[in-house]
Amino acid sequence: MSVGRPTGPAAASGSVLVQQKSAVADELAAEQMKKRAKGVSVEFLVSTFETKLQNALGDEYHDNTTFIHLAESFWGRREARFENMTSFLGHVETPSSDRVGENGVSLCTAIGIYDSHAVSDATHFLSWSWSYQVKKLLQTLKEYCTKRGLDRKKTFVWMCFFCNDQFEWFSGREQDGFETFGNMLRHIGKMVCIVDTYDAATAIYFKRLWPIYEIYIGFTEELAMDLALMVDSKEQLQQETLAKIKQAIVVEVRSAGASMPDDETRIKEMIAGRESDAKETNRIAKLLLVQMISNYLME
Template sequence: MLPKLDGEQMSRLAVSAHYLETAFMSEVEDAGLSKGSTIHDLENLDMEKPGLIRSKGLNVRCPHDHQMGAAYVDCLSGEDHVGEATHFLSYSWSYTVGDIVDTLSDFCQANGLNPKRTYIWICCLCVNQHRVAASKMSGMTASSPVDFFTIFGQRVKRIGHLLAMMAPWDRPTYLTRVWCIFELSYAHENSCRVTVVMPPKEKELLELELFGDDGLDNIDVLYDALAKTRIQDAQASFQCDCVAILGWIETSTGYASLNHRVNQLLRNWARQVIGDLAKKHLSNPESDLATARVCNQIGLILDRNGEFDAALEVHRRALRIRLDLLGPQNARTAETWNSIGQALHGKGDNQHALLEYQKALDIREEVLGPQHFDVAITYNGLGQVLLSQGLLERALICFRKAIPIFLLKRHTHHRLIATCYRNIGLVLQGQGQLVDALEHFQKALSFRELCLGPTHPDTAASYCDIAALKKLRGDTIGAVTDYKKALPILEVVLGPEHPATQEVYEAIRSAHESA
């Protein structure tokens, strides 16, 4: 039996994770459905033919409005099955029921929670779908602005802990649904605890992809996916939901602020996930080549996140293993020296970075040949260090040795080509060759747009490179045009208050003043 609940507590009744994993999944199977069925498959809101969810309460009187047809949750009894909500699930109805249940079970296990006392408020089971279907038939929705704050606002604030379900890992459906984005932002804005959760199979796939040979590219895919939130482009099952939600946002927080808040929240989550996976792999005490490969990959990930000291520690562990098992004159050992050079350059230790890059270059040229792709990578890194030191001629020699090798792989390594073209542009600009510098900046932009898309921060950086150079040449109008192309990207990805965004604001203001 449930303890006696008041009216407000009754409105927050939720289904236990244990019930979902056992009885609910049995009902799904008995209905001829499977773990691969979506919530849309379970309940289509057809008035003539109730689905699995509405069938549960079809002949039960709702305890709230006392009409026939109750919410699924109001048909349950027993503390192991139903209770006052401890968590609010934010998800898409296009997710499979198996993924939803597996995600919640994994969340309980990972956090040491008793699934029989972890009660999940899920809209499809806790909102009366009989009333939603009736509203749909009458041309309205149960989620008018008034109902929204009643059903969602009060619930999520009182429950206090929102679970945002992301799947698949590289292109979350969640970020295409207006309700999901708004729920996540609203919970965060109202100081609710927000936990991003993922189906176990997606976590396993993410781990596999991150620590494979293409791990850095996959990190870029993940970060890029989590930096493209645009609630104004998201969809909802009912158009009037979009109108109501977008109207509220436009007159309150504004699109740019909400999108940035969501992007930052998700990118912080991604960093935490990557960090947790890295710790898991680094706990392996083995000193074999597989461990060295993973260490090198984790070091590159840490380097990408700006954690240079941590990256160096991991790379040096990989180096010890590879020196012991492979010796110094080996391509894999050279790879580690290259990675160490990159991390040292990242933390500003250019003198030692040059030494490590030179070790990598000597071995790679001897073992792999002067035209090998890895040799070009080392030349590019070496050139960046020399550029930082103001040694422009030597830097240019390195970049011009790298670029033709990169271009042989133009179909798969656009990002490296773009970086190298930008580096050459920076050298030429430093030498006063502004026309040639602009040409290289524009080539970098073309490759970044091709491989990263028009809304990536690196693409915005290319617009800023071009704008700054145009301003230097006296083309104020052209400079402002390119700064204004960069600005909306930075506002969404980094936020209006970020120093890089503020620099563009200032550059536009300064350009206008000098015009």
């Protein structure tokens, strides 16, 4: 005797139960996303954050300090993670609410405890690179808010450096960057691409895989995208023709890299698995960047 799929009232009841469980799961996922989609105010970053950095790091914080350097101070060097960490606003010793019995929270959480007005629902997702110099990026954010007429106290940016719990990421517990970055970008709905320079020969932005992936997601999901150029690039941009700028922008997704080999493999499989996919991704990324720069020039 074969056993088939239930029918009648029992089946209907089961179907309703499945739908209810699915709805609860979706609600919990949405609530978790809302909890994680917190950003840090630009006002805090360009004022208090930089002052606190200077106090915490002393001479180690200077014009050439990058976010990679900060990561080594806050979470330990790559070869010795979580050793000799510099605590920033208590991020090292604060008990974690997710990792029971362990200390260590995201910088965003530590900042929120220090100043509740400095953290709120993210208004902008930032596409950028940890290789950027801290001072230049902060100045770029400051100028972007001025250019767009945004109140820095009410502009909250989601930056992976601050908003991800790096104690989880560096320990390998949080490994699905696609879900985190993709869902966060969709949830926030507005991305600002912070580009160091449009010249591919010297650009950091075009050589990193995550920014290219983020642009790809922004395009396919039809999200609002904007451009913020770093100071040096802005001055250079004003002296060039659009034709030269188009020629200088080169996106080669298969040559771009990511810090984690697994991330690099997965991203390339997704957006550059075939030669035709890679060419289309390159075309989309370049088209959007040229369009944003063109709009920037006309403003």
